[in-house]
Amino acid sequence: MDPTELVRAAQRGDALAMQELLGLLTPYVGRLCGPIALDDGADATQEALIAIFRNLRGLAEPAAVFGWARAIAVREAVRVARRARRAVPAELADVPAAVDVELGVDIRDVLDRLAPEHRAILVLRDVEGLDEQAVAELLAVPAGTVKSRLFRARRSFRKEWSR
Numbered sequence: 720m721d722p723t724e725l726v727r728a729a730q731r732g733d734a735l736a737m738q739e740l741l742g743l744l745t746p747y748v749g750r751l752c753g754p755i756a757l758d759d760g761a762d763a764t765q766e767a768l769i770a771i772f773r774n775l776r777g778l779a780e781p782a783a784v785f786g787w788a789r790a791i792a793v794r795e796a797v798r799v800a801r802r803a804r805r806a807v808p809a810e811l812a813d814v815p816a817a818v819d820v821e822l823g824v825d826i827r828d829v830l831d832r833l834a835p836e837h838r839a840i841l842v843l844r845d846v847e848g849l850d851e852q853a854v855a856e857l858l859a860v861p862a863g864t865v866k867s868r869l870f871r872a873r874r875s876f877r878k879e880w881s882r
Contacts, residue, residue, distance in 0.1 A: 723784070725739055725740045726784050747792075750846075751847070754841075754842045754846065755800055755838045755839050767796065770795060789857065793843065793858065797835045800835035832879055840868050
């Protein structure tokens with residue numbers, strides 16, 4: 720079923736549509752929350768999914784479900800990461816292939832030292848491919864803030880990566 724139709728059916732209370740929508744959104748939300756909340760990625764994913772389904776009836780444009788879910792996922796991941804007090808500076812290089820476990824561990828180690836805000840910006844910009852204006856709108860900060868955080872996060876990542 721088309722995601723837009725799934726959302727509409729779920730908004731009407733269709734339990735099967737909700738289940739299918741959950742199956743569709745869970746991996747997407749997890750890919751966003753994991754690099755931001757790190758060890759607490761599963762918790763952030765769960766919190767984001769709860770918020771998504773709790774507020775699903777209020778989604779005015781069902782076709783925008785992925786963008787709407789992305790905003791909620793990033794907000795929840797940053798909140799969970801802050802709560803876990805994981806904030807030491809460092810840049811997201813290329814995302815490793817699934818078979819490149821060692822590189823993945825190295826990137827994860829460097830990401831672990833980033834502030835949640837920097838991880839969020841790097842994931843949205845370098846993994847999701849959003850432009851700076853879209854990231855600014857999603858995080859509710861000025862575009863200049865996104866640019867400066869992105870610059871600092873990339874610089875710190877490079878510094879930590881070269882150690």
